[in-house]
Amino acid sequence: MFKHKYIITVESDTPPQICLGDKIHGATVIALETEQYPDFVDLAWLTKRFPMSRKTLSQKLELFNVGNSGKKLYDPNIVIPFLKLDIKNRRGRPRKN
Template identity: 45%
Template sequence: MGAFKYTITIESDTPPQVMLGQNIGGGIVKELKEVEVQLVTAAHLAKIYNLSVNTIRDKLISINQGTEGKSLYNPKLAHTLLTQKARKGRPRVN
């Protein structure tokens, strides 16, 4: 009958713990490849992080891949910059 080929798509912040030759669900893993990241707009990020488009553009100006009118960002880099906590003021003295 022959071997059939199946494709599984996984989206995550970290790479999955899958090895070549590993048996998963009765099949052997033959190939692993990372899909190239699509760039996203400031409006798309504004919906996800509940921020205004202007705030997104101000915070991510260093990783802008588009023009001034059409701001495009790598979603992985944008996530790290938008979720990090900014420390303000002097440290607390105990």
């Protein structure tokens, strides 16, 4: 039988108390990864992580721009939580009841 890979993402100020080889509810921890955000991110960096066009991201994040009008830079600690709350999976026109 094939083994399946499950990915769990945890955000915290301190690292979690998990070690390689630990067993969590019958599963074994085989890898731990961390991702550090740069100080400021641009639209290209954000389009890789969120399924929106550059134009849409630029319009939604206009208030959070810390760069100038030519080079738009954003603080990832503010922008990423805002975009995660704002993602909607609506497509097409609304239903007519």
